[in-house]
Amino acid sequence: MNTTHDWITTPVTADLLRGALDLERTAHGVLPHRLPARARAQCADGQLAMAESQPSGVRLVFRTRATAVELDALPTKRVYVGAPPRPDGVYELLVDGRPVGRGNVTGGNTLTIDMTTGTAEHRPGPVGTVRFTGLPDGVKDVEIWLPHNETTELVALRTDAPVEPAPDRGRRVWLHHGSSISHGSDAAGPTSTWPALAASLGGVELINLGLGGGALLDPFTARTLRDTPADLISVKIGINLVNTDLMRLRAFTPAVHGFLDTVRDGHPTAPLLVVSPLLCPLHEDTPGPSVPDFGALGAGQLRFRAAGDPAERATGKLTLGVIRDELARIVAQRSAEDPNLHYLDGRDLYGEADFAELPLPDALHPDAATHRRIGERFAGLAFTAGGPFTDRGA
Structure with a gap:
């Protein structure tokens, strides 16, 4: 030595x-x-x-x-x-x-x-x-x-x-896109973000396109997913669209279709998993935008609140509930011709019981313990027998 x-x-x-x-x-x-x-x-x-x-x-x-x-x-x-x-x-x-x-x-x-x-x-x-x-x-x-x-x-x-x-280990490549939670906000470290944990448990190589504040169905992001070699793909859609109050339901539906169409242009048969938002009581039924809670900030705490009005759902404003319903409908419609397209309700990763035990400290982002739970849940649902990312060649 x-x-x-x-x-x-x-x-x-x-x-x-x-x-x-x-x-x-x-x-x-x-x-x-x-x-x-x-x-x-x-x-x-x-x-x-x-x-x-x-x-x-x-x-x-x-x-x-x-x-x-x-x-x-x-x-x-x-x-x-x-x-x-x-x-x-x-x-x-x-x-x-x-x-x-x-x-x-x-x-x-x-x-x-x-x-x-x-x-x-x-x-x-x-x-x-x-x-x-x-x-x-x-x-x-x-x-x-x-x-x-x-x-x-x-x-x-x-x-x-x-x-x-280092030589290529021959492992499958998992390409994931999502918001700040996928990015790893408030995780304990880079191997402890929920996608990194899930990748380790699933035995795959991770490319993490979790972009804090940036999961907005941008066409250039869809083209990046299209052009990046990968065996498995997941897209977690929803919370940033509400945070930013970026679009209404009329724009959301064709934007999701267009995003998935672009990804499929480069990966026509790869397992593609659409993940809807985790539970976030702040925006389950209240539209965005999300804004800082300046009262909490004055007390030295970083928290967020919803600035929208639930009544605005009638005019097409998006909430997490609206987005989940529409994503489930879109995937069901498309999967009739795309058997490798799958849907996962984000509340199966973090739902009401989890929120009661592990609340979101700033009302939007999970803590380190919750990242571990989400990563383990995702691995159990996606990579194990019967899951959309099961290794059919194993």
Whole structure:
């Protein structure tokens, strides 16, 4: 085992990354993206830009004999005015699939967001380093899962032994799209978001296109799903459309059809699972938009409330109940000609009994324990015998 480190610096290239769809060269290094450049160019929304550059599900994967690993990174940390400080993003290290270490990168850029005015201020900061030492000697596959909730520029990878890309394990690729819950909001770490947990339990490779605030049936997202190689696909639709009060029922139905049509253009026979919203009492029967609860913010708590009127459902405003009914109807209609299309009611992942036991702390997002429950439920419903993602070749 090495007792002193003769560091080898390995350039971070696409063949060392999984879960990213694009790699942008920056002044400091490289920035993984979860939407390709062409998609990013079609939307100027700052929230989407922030979300897709946060590397949920993105990991460095390589084979090495190294017993020590260092990663220089430039994170962008979020600060919400009036809210409690957010913890630093977590980097998790796995050896041959087993977790062996966690760490943080201090410093970095700061994005200060004022929810009362809708403004944001970006301040540059220094590059930091996360270190993992005492790794077992011998050839092994190493994964460094990047923080799911911090934009992360990768500056330098150093090891005390040479690195090569890890071989393909031949596992099926699961491509998932959803909202901030799929992105991993308030999960304990990058391997503990519910999609990462479900992927681990299901024995599949995850590409997570959960985009906080950005699951809005955008055509460029549908084209990204269409063009990304995958064996299994799921789309979780609903909560962001209510949060933003983006469209009415008249627009929603053809938008869902168009989104699914586009995905099917690239994946005509892959198992495709449509997941409706988890239970969220805030918006079950009350339309959006969702707005910050400034009373709670004044007390140092980040919470949300529904600003819509239940009576507006009569004019086509969307609620989670309306969306679930329509998604179930759309999937039933389409599945007559598409036997590989499936529907999952999100309340089977998190429903009324779960809310009573594990309420949503900010009224919208689950906590770490709830992420684990949702991931285990999804794996049990989707990947086990009879589920839409059952490995028919196993």
